[in-house]
Amino acid sequence: MRDYLKVTITLLFLLAPITGIAQPDYQGSFNYSGNYAKLEKEGYKFYLMDVAAEQCRIYNADLNLWKTVQLSIPNNRWLSDIQFLSQNLFDSDDGIEFLYVYYQYVQTSTSYYYVYTTCVADENGSILLEVPGGSWTEVKNIDNDGARLIIYVYDYSAFPYSVQTRIYRLPGQLMGIPENEVKSGFQEEATAVYPNPSNGTFNFRVPGMPQAEKAWAVVLDGSGKVILRQPVNQGDERVDLRSMGLPAGTYYLRLETSKLQTKFQKVVLVE
CATH class of the missing domain: 2.60.40 (Immunoglobulin-like)
Structure with missing residues (x-):
């Protein structure tokens, strides 16, 4: 009996630290790519890109739906990226703004190429900025001088391809994301x-x-x-x-x- 109690107490002692360790807690899943952003007034939100519905859907931290923004995308174009969800980065009001990219597939007699467009929109879907050809973007916070939006404009219709860099001064700064992650690409699949x-x-x-x-x-x-x-x-x-x-x-x-x-x-x- 003493040996049994001894073994039982030993097992409980060994298991105690394990049961006290925090483990990953499954919260939910979505069919489209998404990410968290820290807003200036509303705190952390989760947002995702619904390609089929051409929407940006924004959720509270508990993943309950908060806002849905219908995007303005022309026919035969497809949404490829949404980034930089914020409140005061692109303008001075407290509404939601973000950047999104869509593309067009152009078939030629021997090959094909993509035509991209970068837009900045508010929570009503109104376009604040539209850059045809814009496909890769970065945001750099500048000390005491807002931030800079850098848009790389590509023309894939001819070879060699040309690229133009456009720089826009933004009134606010991006919050909650390290600088080396503050990028937006038009890529979709990992390899x-x-x-x-x-x-x-x-x-x-x-x-x-x-x-x-x-x-x-x-x-x-x-x-x-x-x-x-x-x-x-x-x-x-x-x-x-x-x-x-x-x-x-x-x-x-x-x-x-x-x-x-x-x-x-x-x-x-x-x-």
């Missing part, structure tokens, strides 16, 4: 690239990309300039940068189809 570094061939795995889907590899150099856009064989989960005539160095690789595009991945090509 895994391996091996990396490689002496030429990079394998990739893209969730949601059908094997029969025709794809293109888009390659940027270290400065962000598009230097190559080449078809990828159907069903082939490999990209051979060496066969494209590129020297050893650091590049950024993205894969595109008519329905999706991946995030840029940093890859290192070695001898």
Whole structure:
């Protein structure tokens, strides 16, 4: 009996610290991408991008719906990103504002390209800023002088692709997000690239990309300039940068189809 009690007490002693450790607590899930933002007056909110409904939906921290904003997107364009949810970043009132990006797919006789547009809208859906061609954006807080919105405008209709940088002074500052996360991209799908570094061939795995889907590899150099856009064989989960005539160095690789595009991945090509 004493041995039984001894074993029981020992087990309880060992289990006690484990049961006292905090564990991840499931809160809910959504069908579209979302993120948290800290608003100047309303505190933390969760917002998501509903592509099909062309909406930005904003939830309280407990995930109860707070506001729904209907976006102004022309026909045959598709929503690709929503970022920088705020109250006083883009104007001086206490309403909600945010930046969103949509794109158009343009088919040519031999290939295709995307046309992007960046907009800033308020909670009524009114457009505060519209930049045709804007596809990649950053916000930089400037000490005692508001913030700067940097929009990179790309023209993919010709090769080599051109890029223009536009800078806008904003009246407020972005709250609650480290500077290295204050970016907005037009990418939609994540991809895994391996091996990396490689002496030429990079394998990739893209969730949601059908094997029969025709794809293109888009390659940027270290400065962000598009230097190559080449078809990828159907069903082939490999990209051979060496066969494209590129020297050893650091590049950024993205894969595109008519329905999706991946995030840029940093890859290192070695001898």
